Amino acid sequence: MAILRFAVFRFITMLATLVVVSVMIFAIINLPPGDYLSNQINELRATGQSSGVAKAEFLRTEYALDRPLWEQYLIWMGFAPGPHGFSGMIQGEFGWSFEFDRPVADIVGGALWLTVLVNMAAILFVYMVALPLGVIAAARSKTWIDYTSAFVGYLGLATPNFLLALILFYYGNRYLNLPIGGLMDPKFEGEPMSYEKMKSVLVHLIIPTFVIGTSGAAAMMQRLRANLLDELGKPYVETARAKGMSETRMLVKYPLRVAFNPFVADIGTLLPAMVSGSVLVSVVLGLQTIGPFLLTALKSQDLFLSAFVLMFVAMLTLVGTLISDLLLALLDPRIRFGGRSA
C-alpha cells in the first residue's frame, strides 16, 4: 500500500514539475527577439507581397500571438480560452507549425512513436550490454577481460556518434547487407502495420540502436563496475562467503543487488540524454524521429513546433525518473520503508 501512495505522490509532483517546465520552455523560446510570423511579415513587406502579409496577420490573431506573453502561454497550455475557446496542450491541441504550414500534431505524429521506439531499443541495448560486461569486469577486475572491456568501452565513448554511424553504414551494408538510412523500407511508409513492415523496421533499427547506445553502454558499464567493486569490499560479502556460497551465486544475490541502485536510477537521465543526443545521429542516418524537426523548428523560431518537441522531451525525462524512482522503491527496502521507524 505504501508503494501505491508513493506512486500517486510522485505522479502528482511529476505533473507539477511538468507545468513549471512548460513555463520555462515557453519563456526561453520567446527570449530571442522576434518570432516566426513577424520575421515573415517583415520579409513579405520588403518584397511587396501583401497577400501573404494578410495570411500571416490572420495566423497571428488566430493563435493569439498579438497578446501579452503570459496570455499566450496560458492559451497555449489550454489554461485560458483563446480565440477558439480552450484549445491548448492539455486539450490535445498542439498548435500550428508555421514553418511546415501544417498542424504540429500531423508533423510529429508518426515521428513520436518512432522516437520512442528507437530510444527504447537503444536503452535496452545499453542495459543488455552494460550489465553482463560490467559484472564480468568487476568480478575479474585487473585481468585481461577487465582491461579489454575498458578499452573497447572507452573507444565507444570517444568515437563521435555520427562518425560511428557512417562507418557502420558502410560496412554493414557492404558485408551484412543492412539497409542504409531511414527506419523502414520506403514502400512501407504510410502503410498500416504488418508483419513485413515490422520486419523492415527491426532490420533498420539495428545500426541506429548500436550507434545511439554505444557510448551510453560504455559509461554505464564503467559505473556498474566501479559500484560493484566498492560493494565487493563490504563486510556482508565476506559474511556470504563464510556461509559457504559459491562465488557466482554470492555475487548475483548480494553485491549486484546493491550495485543495481545507481544502475536503475540512471534510467531517468538516460532517456532525455538519448533523445537529445540522437538528434545529430538522426539527421545523419535520416531517421524520421523528432530530432530533425526540433533542429529545424529551433532554427526558424517555429514557436509551437519547438515548444511541443521540448515538452515531449521533458515529459520523457520525468516519466523516466518516475519509473526509476518506483523501481528503486521496489528494489530497495531502505527507500521503501524510509519513514518506518526501526
Added chain:
Amino acid sequence: MTALLKVEGLTIGFGNAAPVVDDVSFSVDPGETLALVGESGSGKTLSCRAALRILPAVAQVRGGAVMLDGPDGPCDLMGLTERQMCYVRGNRVSMIFQEPMRSLSPLHRIGNQVIEVLRLHGTAKGQGARKRVLETFERVGFKDPERIYGSYPFELSGGMRQRAMIAMAIVGKPDLLIADEPTTALDVTTQAQVLGLIKEIQHETGMAMILVTHDLGVVANMADSVTVMNRGRVMEAGPAPLVLGSPQHGYTKELFAAAPMIPESSEQKAKDDGRDYILEMRNVSKTYTLKGKAPWHPKEHVYAVRGIEFGVERGKTLAVVGESGSGKTTCAHMALGAEWADPGAEILFKPEKGAEAVNLQELGSADRLAFQRKAQMVFQDPYSTLNPRMRVKDALCEPMEIHGLGTHGERIERATEMLRWVGLSENMLTRYPHAFSGGQRQRLSIARALMLGPMFLVCDEPTSALDVSVQEQVLQLLEEIRDRLNLSYMFISHDLAVVARIADEVAVMREGLVIEQGPPEALFYSPQHPYTKALLAAQPEPDINRPIDLQTVSQGAGKPTTWPEAFRFDDVTIPPLLETSPGHKVRCHV
C-alpha cells in the same frame, strides 16, 4: 582427544613483502574456546580467515596446514577444492564478524539471509528450514521471531543485528564458530549480554569457538585457552588461567598493564566547598525536530538532552559516560557553543576565577571567536579528523591562521613546541597524516587543539579508536598536559574503566538524562542506580575469577521503562535528580 582444528606453521604475506603472519600455530579441541589475543596488525584476524580461506585476494598463504577433524579423520583445508571448501564454510565452521551494522546485506530480509545457510548446505528444506530458523531466533533471544524473520537489518539495533549474525552462524549447527571481535562495536552492556548468549549456546551445543579479540576482559570471561599474538607471531599460548594468572611473556605483561581497570580500593578525596566552575551547564536541553513522514504528518521531536545540570571545575575533569544515543556528544557540542541549546538554557563560561561568567547562548560573533580560542575539542577518530592532504605543519597552524594570530614564523615555532609537548619530534612537521599510527595521530589531534592555548578541552571519546597499549599512553599524555597547563576537561566516553582513571567527577547519561552523578569513588563503589550497576557489572575484567554478572546487567541495561519502580522513567514522568550523599546524585523517585 584429537584437536578439532589444528593450525600449523601458518604463514601469510602480501605481495613480496615480509610475511604478516609468520609461522603461527594453534589448536582448538571440540567444545573448547580458544582466544586469539592481540592488537590491530597482529595478524589474528588474517589467521582466522585463512582457516576458512576467505582472505583478501592480495594475501597469499605461503605455507602451513589447517587440519579440520571430521568423521573421516583430519583433512587439510588448504588442499580442498573451492567446492569442497564451500561445504565446510557455514556448515562445519561458521563465522561472526566485527561490524554487525555492515555484515548483513541491507537489501535482504534477515530470515532470508539466515535460512540461506540451511538451503545452501541442504540441511533442511521448506517449512522445516523455516521452523529451524525461527527456533534459532528464539534461542538467541528474539522475543518475536516471526517479526525478525521479515525485518530488514536497518530496522534492528546493533545488538539485535549481532544476535541475528549469531543466529546465522549457529543455525547450521557447526562444529566450530570463529568470532572475530564479535562485541567490539557494541555498547558495554550489550556486549555483556551477547557474550553471555554465546557462552550459553556453546554450552548447549558443545561447539568449539575461536574468539578473536583485543580485550583481555572478554578473554577472561570466555576463554579456556589463550594464544597471544603480536606482529604476526605467537607470543604466548596456554590454558587461560595460566596465561591470565601469571603471564610469562613480556608482551602479555604489557597488555595487562595497559588494560584500563576500575581501581581496587576506594579512597575518599577531601572536597572543598566553594567550587570554581570554568563551565557550568544549567537547565540545558536539546530537542531535534524531525520532518514528518509526509508533509501533512506532524513533526516528530527527539529529546537528545533533557535538563542537564553540571559543571566542569577548573583544573579538573568531568567525565560524561553513556552508550551511543545517550546524548553525551550533543552535550559536548553545546559545551563548545557548536550547537544551540533549547531556549531557557544557561551555559556559563568563566575564563578566570572570579571573572564574570559569559553565557554561550547569548554570545555575539566577536565574543564567540574569543571564546573558541579558549575552548577546543579533541575528536574520536584520529583517522578521519586530520585532512589527509594537509601536512602536519599546515594542520597545526590552521587554527592560528583562522584566528589571525602570530606571524608565519611564530606559528611554526608554536607548532614545534606543541609537537614536543605531545611527545612527537619536530622533524615530523612536513609529513602527511598517513605516515602516522593511530596513537600518533591522536597526539597530533591533541597538539592541534592546544595550538591556541585553550583552558578548556572537550575530549570526545579520544581513545576509543585506539589499541589498549596506545590508549594508555594517550590517557597519560592528557593527564600530564592537564596538570601542566591547568586545563579543564570535559571527557566523553562509553568506557567506565577509562573514565575511572582520569575523572574527578562522573555523570552517567541515558536517553538524554543524567541518571547518576558523583565523584568516581562514590559512583564505582556504591552505585545507586540500576543502570550504573549494569554498566559496572558489564565491564569485562581481565581476571578469570571475576566473571560478568549477567543478572545485574540485564536488570539495568534494558529500556528505562523496565527499571525498578523507583527509577523508572518515560517521556512524560521523569524522576528528579536527588542528592543521596554529598556530591552524589541519583535520578529516582523518593
